[in-house]
Amino acid sequence: MDTNRKKSLSGAIVSHAIKDSFVKLNPMAMMKNPVMFVVEVGTLVVLLMILIPGYFGTEGSIGFNVAVFVVLLFTVLFANFAEALAEGRGKAQADSLKQSKKEIVAHKMVSGVLKQVPSTELRKGDIVVVSQGEMIPGDGEVIEGLASVDESAITGESAPVIKEAGGDFNSVTGGTRVVSDKIKVKITSDPGESFIDRMIALVEGAKRQKTPNEIALNTLLTSLTLIFLIVVVTLAPIAKYLEIQLDIPVLISLLVCLIPTTIGGLLSAIGIAGMDRVTQFNVLAMSGKAVEAAGDINTMILDKTGTITFGNRMASEFTPVGSANIAALGEWAALSSIKDETPEGRSVIELMKKQGLSYKSALAEGGSFIEFKAETRMSGIDLVDGRKVRKGAVDSVKQWVMSQGGSIPADLDAKSDAIASQGGTPLAVAVDDQVYGLIYLKDTVKPGMKERFEQLRKMGIKTIMCTGDNPLTAATIAREAGVDEFIAESKPEDKIAVIRKEQALGKLVAMTGDGTNDAPALAQADVGLAMNSGTTAAKEAANMVDLDSDPSKIIEVVAIGKQLLMTRGALTTFSIANDVAKYFAIIPAMFTLAIPQMEALNIMRLGSPLSAILSALVFNAIIIPLLIPLAMRGVAYKPMSSTKLLQRNLFIYGLGGIVVPFVGIKLIDLIVHVWI
Numbered sequence: 001m002d003t004n005r006k007k008s009l010s011g012a013i014v015s016h017a018i019k020d021s022f023v024k025l026n027p028m029a030m031m032k033n034p035v036m037f038v039v040e041v042g043t044l045v046v047l048l049m050i051l052i053p054g055y056f057g058t059e060g061s062i063g064f065n066v067a068v069f070v071v072l073l074f075t076v077l078f079a080n081f082a083e084a085l086a087e088g089r090g091k092a093q094a095d096s097l098k099q100s101k102k103e104i105v106a107h108k109m110v111s112g113v114l115k116q117v118p119s120t121e122l123r124k125g126d127i128v129v130v131s132q133g134e135m136i137p138g139d140g141e142v143i144e145g146l147a148s149v150d151e152s153a154i155t156g157e158s159a160p161v162i163k164e165a166g167g168d169f170n171s172v173t174g175g176t177r178v179v180s181d182k183i184k185v186k187i188t189s190d191p192g193e194s195f196i197d198r199m200i201a202l203v204e205g206a207k208r209q210k211t212p213n214e215i216a217l218n219t220l221l222t223s224l225t226l227i228f229l230i231v232v233v234t235l236a237p238i239a240k241y242l243e244i245q246l247d248i249p250v251l252i253s254l255l256v257c258l259i260p261t262t263i264g265g266l267l268s269a270i271g272i273a274g275m276d277r278v279t280q281f282n283v284l285a286m287s288g289k290a291v292e293a294a295g296d297i298n299t300m301i302l303d304k305t306g307t308i309t310f311g312n313r314m315a316s317e318f319t320p321v322g323s324a325n326i327a328a329l330g331e332w333a334a335l336s337s338i339k340d341e342t343p344e345g346r347s348v349i350e351l352m353k354k355q356g357l358s359y360k361s362a363l364a365e366g367g368s369f370i371e372f373k374a375e376t377r378m379s380g381i382d383l384v385d386g387r388k389v390r391k392g393a394v395d396s397v398k399q400w401v402m403s404q405g406g407s408i409p410a411d412l413d414a415k416s417d418a419i420a421s422q423g424g425t426p427l428a429v430a431v432d433d434q435v436y437g438l439i440y441l442k443d444t445v446k447p448g449m450k451e452r453f454e455q456l457r458k459m460g461i462k463t464i465m466c467t468g469d470n471p472l473t474a475a476t477i478a479r480e481a482g483v484d485e486f487i488a489e490s491k492p493e494d495k496i497a498v499i500r501k502e503q504a505l506g507k508l509v510a511m512t513g514d515g516t517n518d519a520p521a522l523a524q525a526d527v528g529l530a531m532n533s534g535t536t537a538a539k540e541a542a543n544m545v546d547l548d549s550d551p552s553k554i555i556e557v558v559a560i561g562k563q564l565l566m567t568r569g570a571l572t573t574f575s576i577a578n579d580v581a582k583y584f585a586i587i588p589a590m591f592t593l594a595i596p597q598m599e600a601l602n603i604m605r606l607g608s609p610l611s612a613i614l615s616a617l618v619f620n621a622i623i624i625p626l627l628i629p630l631a632m633r634g635v636a637y638k639p640m641s642s643t644k645l646l647q648r649n650l651f652i653y654g655l656g657g658i659v660v661p662f663v664g665i666k667l668i669d670l671i672v673h674v675w676i
C-alpha cells in the first residue's frame with residue numbers, strides 16, 4: 001500500500017471514529033462499561049442543573065457547572081473515541097474483504113455434467129470445477145488436479161501458491177483465484193460459514209467477546225467504582241450535617257476523579273488493538289482469548305523441519321555401504337523416488353541428474369507405489385517382479401530389512417551417524433534383504449533462531465523440538481538452534497502426549513502444525529497456530545491461522561500476547577496511581593471551599609478551590625486521548641521473566657502514575673485559574 005493511500009485510510013478511520021464516539025453515547029451500549037456509564041450519568045445530572053437551575057437552586061454556579069459538563073462530556077467522548085479508533089482498522093479491512101466476496105458463477109458437477117450455478121447455492125459436499133482465470137466459488141479441498149492459486153485477497157501476498165490433490169496442500173479458500181491449470185474441488189463449507197465470512201466477523205469484531213482476563217479486570221474496576229460511589233454519596237449528608245456546603249457538580253467531579261476512568265476508558269481499546277496487531281501480522285486469531293493465552297504461554301512445541309530449519313531437505317550425497325557401489329545405490333534410490341512427490345523424493349531424482357547417474361525407469365512400470373507416511377517413515381515401490389524397494393529413516397529401514405531375514409552392513413551405523421552428527425538426515429535405501437547405502441538429506445537452521453530462542457528463555461518459556469528424525473540429527477539441530485529440549489523419532493500422536501504432559505503440570509502450551517494429523521494436537525494446545533497452506537482439519541482445530549504459513553511466527557505471536565497483557569497491566573497501574581494523586585488535589589480543594597481556614601491543605605498551591613477541582617477533572621479527561629497511542633501500540637516490550645516485568649512496570653507506571661498528575665494538574669491550573 002502506498003503511503004498516500006495509507007494516509008487517507010487512517011484519515012477516514014479517524015473521522016469515522018469521531019462520528020462513532022457520539023453514536024456510542026447511547027446509554028444502552030454504555031452500560032457495558034460501568035465506569036464510563038457512571039461518568040455519563042454524572043454528565044446528564046450536571047446538564048439538568050444547567051438546563052433547569054431554578055429547580056436545583058444552582059443559578060449561582062452556572063459558569064462552573066457548564067465547565068464541568070463540558071469536561072465530563074469529553075471524558076466520555078474520549079473513551080468512546082479510543083474504542084472506535086481501535087475498531088477502525090478492522091472495520092476497514094472487513095469492508096475490503098466484503099468487496100472480494102462478490103457473487104461468483106460456479107461450475108458444479110451435477111450427475112456427471114457441469115452446470116452453472118451461483119456460488120451462494122453451493123453446499124458442503126458439492127463438487128465444482130475451477131479453471132484458469134476463475135475465482136474459486138467456496139472453501140474446499142482439491143480432489144483432482146493441480147493449480148497455482150492467487151490468494152492475495154486473503155493473505156495480501158501476491159505470489160501464487162500451488163494447490164494439489166492429496167497431501168497437506170489441498171485446501172483452497174473461496175474468493176481466491178486460479179491463475180493456471182484446472183482443479184476439481186469438493187466444497188467443505190455451507191454459505192455464511194466460509195473462511196472469508198469468519199475472517200470478516202473476526203476483523204470487524206462482530207462477535208467480540210470479553211476475555212476471562214478482561215472480565216476479571218472489569219469486575220475489579222466496577223467494584224472500585226461502586227465503593228467510591230458509596231463514599232461520595234454518603235459524603236453529602238455528612239457534609240450537610242456538619243453544615244458544610246458541597247454542591248452536587250463538585251461531588252460528581254470528585255467521584256469521576258476517583259473512579260478508574262483512565263483504564264475504564266482504554267480497556268476495550270487495548271484488547272481490540274492487541275487483536276489487531278496480530279491481524280496486521282497476518283495471523284488470524286479466532287478469539288481474543290487465544291491472543292491472551294499466547295501471552296501466558298509456558299511451553300512451546302516446535303517442529304524441526306520447516307519451523308526451525310528451512311525444511312527444503314535436499315538430497316546432496318549418496319554414500320554406499322557394505323559391498324554396494326554408488327551406481328546401484330543411486331539406481332534404487334531413484335526407483336524408490338519416482339513417484340515420491342515429497343520435496344525429499346523429488347530431490348533424489350535431481351541429485352541423480354546432477355551426478356550424471358542413470359537408472360532404468362522402465363523397471364518401475366506397473367509397480368505399486370508406497371507413499372511416505374510419518375508412521376512408517378519410509379517410502380518406496382513394490383516392483384512387478386516381486387522385489388520391494390524402500391528408502392526411509394535408518395532405523396525403520398533396518399527393522400524392515402531384518403524382518404525379511406537380511407543382515408545389516410557393519411559400516412551402516414558409523415556412516416549414518418556421521419551424517420546425523422552434522423545435522424543432516426540420513427535415509428537408508430534397501431531392496432528386500434539388502435541395504436545399499438545412504439542418502440544425505442541436507443537442511444539448514446534458519447538464521448536468527450538462536451537469538452529468538454534466547455529471547456523465549458528470557459521470557460521464561462521452555463521450547464521443545466519434536467521431530468520424526470533420528471536422535472543424533474535431532475540433537476545436532478537442537479544444539480545448533482538452542483532449543484531447551486527435543487524429542488526424536490516422534491510420531492504425530494507423540495505431540496499430543498507432550499502437550500498433555502505439560503498441561504498436567506499446569507503449563508500453557510503453544511504449538512504449530514499444518515497436517516490433518518496435527519489437528520488433534522492443535523486442538524489440545526492452548527494456542528494452536530495452523531498454517532493457511534495446511535489442511536481444513538488443521539485450520540478448524542487451531543485457534544489461530546497464519547496466512548503466510550510461517551510456523552516460526554508463533555514466537556512473535558507470543559510476544560504480541562505478552563505485550564497485550566503488559567499494556568493492560570501497565571495502564572491499570574498507571575490509572576489507579578493517578579486517581580490516588582488526584583485525591584490530593586481535589587479533597588483539600590473541596591474542604592477549603594467550605595471551610596476557608598483549611599487553605600493550609602492546599603499543598604499543590606493551586607489557584608482556587610474551584611480551579612483545582614476543574615483542573616483535576618480536565619487532567620482526568622485529557623489523559624485518556626494522551627494514552628491512546630500507547631494503548632494502541634502497546635508498551636515497549638523487552639523479553640524478561642514475568643516477575644521482573646511486574647516489578648519494572650510497577651516502578652515505571654506506578655510511580656509515573658503518581659507523579660504525572662501532580663505536574664499535569666498544576667500546569668492546567670495555571671491556565672484554568674485565569675478564568676476562575
Ligand SMILES: Nc1ncnc2c1ncn2[C@@H]1O[C@H](COP(=O)(O)OP(=O)(O)OP(=O)(O)O)[C@@H](O)[C@H]1O
Nearest residue numbers: 303304305342372374377378379392393467468469
Ligand atoms: N519422502 C520420504 N521418503 C522416505 N523417508 C522419508 C521421507 N521424508 C522423510 N523421511 C524420513 O522419515 C522421517 C520422519 O519424517 P517426518 O516428516 O515425519 O518428520 P521430520 O520432517 O523429520 O520432522 P518434523 O516433525 O520436524 O517435520 C524423516 O526423519 C526421514 O528419516
Ligand SMILES: [K+]
Nearest residue numbers: 256257259261
Ligand atoms: K479517574
Ligand SMILES: [Mg+2]
Nearest residue numbers: 303305306468
Ligand atoms: Mg515433516
